[in-house]
Amino acid sequence: MTDANAQPLYDTFARADLRFERGNGVWLTTESGENYLDFAAGIAVNLLGHSHPHLVEALKVQAEKLWHLSNLYEIPGQTRLGQRLVDNTFADKVFFANSGAEALECAIKTARRYHYVNGNPERFHIITFEGAFHGRTLATIAAGGQAKYLEGFGPKVEGFDQVPFGDEKALKAVIGPQTAAILIEPIQGEGGVRPVPDADLRALRKLCDDEGILLILDEVQSGMGRTGKLFAHEWSGIKPDIMAVAKGIGGGFPLGACLATAEAAKGMTAGVHGTTYGGNPLAMAVGNAVLDIVLADGFLDHVQQMALLIKQGLASISDRYPDVISEVRGRGLLVGLKAVVPNTTLVQALRDEHLLTVGAGDNVIRLLPPLIVSEEEMREALSKIEAAAARLAPASRQKIA
Numbered sequence: 001m002t003d004a005n006a007q008p009l010y011d012t013f014a015r016a017d018l019r020f021e022r023g024n025g026v027w028l029t030t031e032s033g034e035n036y037l038d039f040a041a042g043i044a045v046n047l048l049g050h051s052h053p054h055l056v057e058a059l060k061v062q063a064e065k066l067w068h069l070s071n072l073y074e075i076p077g078q079t080r081l082g083q084r085l086v087d088n089t090f091a092d093k094v095f096f097a098n099s100g101a102e103a104l105e106c107a108i109k110t111a112r113r114y115h116y117v118n119g120n121p122e123r124f125h126i127i128t129f130e131g132a133f134h135g136r137t138l139a140t141i142a143a144g145g146q147a148k149y150l151e152g153f154g155p156k157v158e159g160f161d162q163v164p165f166g167d168e169k170a171l172k173a174v175i176g177p178q179t180a181a182i183l184i185e186p187i188q189g190e191g192g193v194r195p196v197p198d199a200d201l202r203a204l205r206k207l208c209d210d211e212g213i214l215l216i217l218d219e220v221q222s223g224m225g226r227t228g229k230l231f232a233h234e235w236s237g238i239k240p241d242i243m244a245v246a247k248g249i250g251g252g253f254p255l256g257a258c259l260a261t262a263e264a265a266k267g268m269t270a271g272v273h274g275t276t277y278g279g280n281p282l283a284m285a286v287g288n289a290v291l292d293i294v295l296a297d298g299f300l301d302h303v304q305q306m307a308l309l310i311k312q313g314l315a316s317i318s319d320r321y322p323d324v325i326s327e328v329r330g331r332g333l334l335v336g337l338k339a340v341v342p343n344t345t346l347v348q349a350l351r352d353e354h355l356l357t358v359g360a361g362d363n364v365i366r367l368l369p370p371l372i373v374s375e376e377e378m379r380e381a382l383s384k385i386e387a388a389a390a391r392l393a394p395a396s397r398q399k400i401a
């Protein structure tokens, strides 16, 4: 693979040299038969682990009947999943897409259209926060505002005003007659597992109400039970006007959704938005199966229990190896370790222990176990983290440049 031209794929990914053949629960097995504990979970996608029997069954049954229809016809599974999401959230309306970025595109369009049909077409600006990640389409890289993702792709899509994370003054200063909405992740995921304090979310809600602007939450990573509630914003008691969901909602089947109140979605009338694949019968069968499990009695309690276990274990490890891990943060099973050594070194050391994790901004690594992780598996992960920390500890005194 030294000659980039010798392989057929775009060179956009720096892939680890690992080839997995199958997965079962929290475990992945390589072609050569080695087992890895998967706390990357396809970047928070494999919510119920690999090969979950209920999901496999739902996919197989639907595969024998009907895969795809387009949205030219009624799709009963779509109405059902939509209704179940409405019944369990703030939302009155749902639009299904295939990814997080598409769910965000719908959220952004919904907010702009709301002000447009209210007679305020000049209100199309969306306020976002430094360190945010909302996807890789042209609009969502503009929303995320990260130079490394914008560079070389032409003019930045207009109408995104970015302010520093947690800077209320800067936020208030940027609100104007052009402002349509505030867009925020309740916990920045790729930005380095930075939670927005509950009090700040409540203040944002109030600010939006006072200014007549919409609150859009990006719960693509934090949603679907990952924090121990169905959606992370529930911890703060607030409700958004619009919310983007993806990743865990399909448990590994590409699926995204944009949820909104009836008021916020009132501009999204027949023909103004669309999708070919979004909400197709296969995706809906799997999405409904995921929700069966996540909404079952006791499921979110299990997530909260596992979250407590990992938090306590990691606190103890970071106390004993402060030269390797300086901070444990996040909520539920969206956990960040602030590394003292370069985070890539820590990810590699954990991989050497056969534990998979994901890097993030701010020199953080993310632990995103499938929510079905057992107490025993959690303890095994903690002992792998401990072993990696012990191995890195002496060398880490050199610190990062």
Ligand SMILES: *Cc1c(COP(=O)(O)O)cnc(C)c1O
Binding pocket: 098, 099, 100, 101, 102, 104, 133, 134, 135, 136, 185, 189, 190, 218, 219, 220, 221, 222, 246, 247
């Ligand atoms: C992953 C992610 C996205 C983008 O999702 P894709 O499915 O990759 O388009 C958007 N927002 C957040 C918070 C994410 O974590």
